[in-house]
Amino acid sequence: MRLSNKLSHALSCAALTLAATPALADTVWLKNGDRLTGTIKVFDGGKLVVETSYGGTIPVDWKQVKTLESDRELMVKQDEFTGERAKSLKAAEDGKVTLINGEAPKTVELASIEQIIKPKPILEDLVWKGNVDVGLDYKRAETDTDDYDVDFKTTARHGAWRHNAEGGYNRESQDEVTTTNNWNAEYALDRFLDEHWFWQGRVSYTRDHIEDVSSQRTIGTGPGYQFWDDELGAFSLATLVNQNDYEYKDGGSDNFYSLGLKWDYNRYLVGKTFELFSNGELGKPIGGDSEYELDAEAGLRYKVTDWASLNMKAEKNIVSGAKDGEIDETRYSVGFGVGW
Structure with missing residues (x-):
């Protein structure tokens, strides 16, 4: 009976811990020290669009981004016609981001990125x-x-x-x-x-x-x-x-x-x-x-x-x-x- 009570107490604590854990979100660090959390919708035309629960859709000037990260798959294009499908993005040093794709992560300059979009199932850059x-x-x-x-x-x-x-x-x-x-x-x-x-x-x-x-x-x-x-x-x-x-x-x-x-x-x-x-x-x-x-x-x-x-x-x-x-x-x- 005592063991059962302990097990019940442990399960209750675990449930409370999971409920208090925030949902995974993308993060954008800005050069002025601010940080945005939400969902990266798209980067195109010099604007990074982040959808947040507290401020709606926020466009960010790409030149003001220090680095960013995301646990979602994203298509990152460094020119107008070709791109790389990254499993996730990890924060790197100022002005850079790391593309995680298998065993060969690649760190690139933010200035070299032309577009970030969610990949499509057939035509990835559609x-x-x-x-x-x-x-x-x-x-x-x-x-x-x-x-x-x-x-x-x-x-x-x-x-x-x-x-x-x-x-x-x-x-x-x-x-x-x-x-x-x-x-x-x-x-x-x-x-x-x-x-x-x-x-x-x-x-x-x-x-x-x-x-x-x-x-x-x-x-x-x-x-x-x-x-x-x-x-x-x-x-x-x-x-x-x-x-x-x-x-x-x-x-x-x-x-x-x-x-x-x-x-x-x-x-x-x-x-x-x-x-x-x-x-x-x-x-x-x-x-x-x-x-x-x-x-x-x-x-x-x-x-x-x-x-x-x-x-x-x-x-x-x-x-x-x-x-x-x-x-x-x-x-x-x-x-x-x-x-x-």
């Missing part, structure tokens, strides 16, 4: 992100209105290649009469030549069942520049030479070449709680009848959780001076979405 936004509006009054707005956008990067896909569907009706009914899809492939410069090829299609311009097909290619792309946002510009094919509701058609300036911008604020975004393209025909084209959107997302958000945005679509018809549409929407 970075995939995107979002889907949905807006719905039903009004029942003297005039019944139904409004649907669904948009998606996603990018996936592996090494020197980046795949971009986006699309949307808009439909609006009043008293069972359809006033807006269109959809669009686009795919672009980027080949990075160095850290910032890339070459893009893209194809897009827009179908409209209401407006005079019933369909638009565009194939383009040209150089682009990535100003930044990290956990806190991205900004790129691309200049394209496009071949455009228009078809009109009355059966007419237009074929011409154009020059286009395409932009893609997003930025997180207040610890990634808010996201500002804008993307679109401004085009000028080469010897065509239309004066210019603009297809753009801008908006704000509020992150409710890590994956869910509320959004509001404005969209503008202009085809000015077309031979058989023009477009001048502005849409405002409020809705919800998911992101990854």
Whole structure:
């Protein structure tokens, strides 16, 4: 009986000890003497992003990091295209970190590291992100209105290649009469030549069942520049030479070449709680009848959780001076979405 009491007391002490032991966490030591504990999410674009339980998501200037450690597997890249999968990271002397991988640990300079990400099961350096936004509006009054707005956008990067896909569907009706009914899809492939410069090829299609311009097909290619792309946002510009094919509701058609300036911008604020975004393209025909084209959107997302958000945005679509018809549409929407 006495032995049983001792055993019970020992087990109780062990349980209390385990309960009081803090969960394993990554640690970042800063040059000013501070220390952050949490989970290293990513290092990219000069910013180390650490998720903490006490301060949310904290971006840290990489130049202010003295050393760091993590017990998780991480992909550490010392150039733009190749990397090493480390079983863990161990703190080293100032300005360095030790990569633990089997029996041959390797200490490297922090300044030599270009990126730290969580490895993927197949393509280890694959970075995939995107979002889907949905807006719905039903009004029942003297005039019944139904409004649907669904948009998606996603990018996936592996090494020197980046795949971009986006699309949307808009439909609006009043008293069972359809006033807006269109959809669009686009795919672009980027080949990075160095850290910032890339070459893009893209194809897009827009179908409209209401407006005079019933369909638009565009194939383009040209150089682009990535100003930044990290956990806190991205900004790129691309200049394209496009071949455009228009078809009109009355059966007419237009074929011409154009020059286009395409932009893609997003930025997180207040610890990634808010996201500002804008993307679109401004085009000028080469010897065509239309004066210019603009297809753009801008908006704000509020992150409710890590994956869910509320959004509001404005969209503008202009085809000015077309031979058989023009477009001048502005849409405002409020809705919800998911992101990854």
